[in-house]
Amino acid sequence: MRVNKKGLLVAGAFAIAATLGLAGCAAGDSDAGGETSAEGGSLTVWVDSERLDALKGAAESYEEKTGISVKLVGKDTSTIKDDFIQQVPTGKGPDVVMGAHDWLGELSTNGVVAPLELGDSAADYLPVAIQAATYEGTVYLLPYAVENIAVLRNADLVPEAPTSFDDMVAKGTFVVQQGAEGDPYHLYPFQTAFGAPVFGSTDAGYDPTDLQIGNAGGEQFAAWLGSQGKNGTGVFNTDIDGDIAKQQFLDGTAAFWLTGPWNVGAAVDAGINVAIDTVPSPTDQPASPFAGVKGFYVSSESKNKVAANDFLVNYLGTEDVQLSLFEAGNVLPALASAAETASADPIIAGFAAVGAEAVPMPAIPAMGAVWQYWGIAEAEIINGADPATTWQKLAADVAAAIQ
């Protein structure tokens, strides 16, 4: 017995940790995995940690109603999609995952989501939500919220809604987040106002073979963007990132802020008298932002598909549940009747009005290639690069990458 106590303690601790580590390698998420029990069954649902509380009530009352226990696992927003894609094939993923509709192309290409049949209830949802939930003609997502950007106006500084982009810029300072790599999501309403969507669309959704970004409207948009950049009016500035834009609006320096519902809370808390306007168009066509739809997917490897389908379609798709999710998250519900009730709130009604013009963000995998070049090109144009050539190079790069 020559091992002294301290050494032994340390060794013991190491051995424990190592054994745990080894066990963890294989069984790390065993508790999150769907364990089927004969009675009642159970569902494992991965949720954004922030929305965990919003779903708790719904999960409990579903369990009361059907005897199926719903186990909510809070996941970090930034890793939830990758974890899902990686874990589903190993059989350890959840039965249901909460996510955004633009993951759809990636999830479907990886074969990790199962189609969902909404049946007749599909007609009860906002059209944009169903459009977004559909990929190649099949619905995969049960939508619960629709998000889109709109212009937040400081009503104390500018009491009247502007009629056009130029009118807005004349009435007060307008900020929108850009950053060094550009932000096409926030510039998209202006691009659509010039009649340049990214892809053309068919009945089944966006058509990746019909690239529209480089059309004549796209070039006009690029020219306009250049004229509002560094060498022009300076309205758009790549040095303004999300935080700076927010700070300027909260300080009252900026009267208009193009952003989403996720930032309204901060503005109201800061004592700003917020009004929601549609995005003022620089042309005579409407400026349509992207709509992002949030919802729930069923895993293709779920062992409890029947329960998962029932929970989603027949329970999360009801007005009460959609409204309770709305109250916790404050974004427009995807179910039309719930959306109407929620629109009693003027801010929600404002976003809903803008949302009526919104188009779903393309979920097709080809969109990945677009994002890769889009913002960079826009940032270069804002910073003084030649609009026409930069825009055509963007269109060419995207076309080459999609091939």
Place this chain on the structure above:
Amino acid sequence: MIDDDVRTDPKPTRRQKQAARMAEAASGGWRTLLVKIVLLGIVDAIAIYGIFVLLLHDQWLVIGVIAVVTVIVNWIYFSRTQLPAKYLTPGVIFLILFQVFVLGYTAYIGFTNYGTGHNGSKEQAVSALMSSALERVPDSPTLQVSVVDQAGTLGLLVTEPDGDVLVGTNDSPLEQVDNPQMDGDKAVGADGWTTLSFAEVIARTDQITSLAVPASDDPNDGAVRTPDGQSGYLYVSNLQYDAEAGTMTDVTTGVVYTDTGVGAFTADDGEQLLPGWQIVIGWENFGRAFTEESIRGPLVYVTIWTFVFAAVSVATTFFLGLFLAIVFNDMRMKGRKYYRVLMILPYAFPSFLSALVWAGMMNESFGFINQVLLGGASVPWLTDPTLAKVSILIVNLWLGYPYMFLVCTGALQSIPDELTEAATVDGAKPWAIFRLIKLPLLLVSIAPLLISSFAFNFNNFNLIYMLTNGGPRDSSTSIAVGHTDILISMVYKVAFTGQTRDYGLASAFSIIIFLVVAIIAIISFRKTRALEELN
């Protein structure tokens, strides 16, 4: 052992008793044994728990490994002879778990096509393709269904909107039912069939998801399926899988997709059905790094910049650290303690936070440096390709010099003053003393640290990611690489940005980077042996 020797002594003196007590304490005795048994008991209990958990998941290989490791650990710590092993075992276990395993697994992924679209096994790809190929027959109504059972065979009891009630199974198409039991306008039972309760439906999920009742004898009419056990829909499938031939046929276009060994069903014109599956593809990923035009171009200058970045970072931080160490080592300097505390500050903050703060300070129009220090100048610190590289080196100097300062201070203080005195007596000038005596002695102890610092900076992902994220983007290349990307941040972009992931390629890159760093380290360590001969 010692205890026995002591006890056999007939008349122990006081000193001997004292020595015995000390020996007892040192060698353990029954208390140590008890602690040992408890600790090993805990280890074993955890191992057994782990084995039970793994049993539920059929992870036989891992179970075997845990069992063998646990037995070996027990044997080592209960044996009286395995002294070196008692010290080495924990370290070896950790080495295998966190280094060898990780490295081996990365290498394995580097030889596969693992990435978007090639994520799982072939069976999973087939079932995912088949389920997404199901299409609801246009304008077909929603059918109310009840799941029914007849001697273990599941069937669907379908109520059509016009009130007709039909029943069928996987093998027998829908047939009219006489005298169904109705609940409102929905049929809930039929003679000869047992209706399943909702809980029973849930319990037999597997069978119900594969339940597809043909609408008629003609398969083109589609089949009724129920996703939730309560409503049914008429589906047709666009794809037909022939398991024996291994082909997928698109029924609408007639195109045949075959498994050609590339990890996806491929048509003759090269079109692939996704999802595919994961296969081992050999050296392809390694080859792509050098053959694929879009990767090769950026790879060359990213590699050059990575070397420049790592080498310049080490050199600048070392010389600044050394300079400050010499200055603060001088007795004539007042208030050295306080200065030293200040010097350590950059080291005390988490480096990724510092990098973020610097990124804010270097913002072209709103940053502290331009606005306050330079009086409103618009210096594009992070957006001009050259200046961004300089900025990165400056920030890394700020982050890295305290470490060099610390180790140099320590090393300088360990050089005996007599050497300096002797040299002074011999008439050497301070610069000569430093260059010929102190620096070589210093390098003996510092050189390994410089090499590890080089390796660290070679993979200094935090700094690049938080400060510039590789930007400004190089818009002349077709992959998303920026002017300040180093190899590791480029790997990150290849693998984790955008909607197409390529873990295989990224793993191949990491292996290449690992080899580069390892070779540099080996060569450098050999060189430093020459330094040691100075002693």
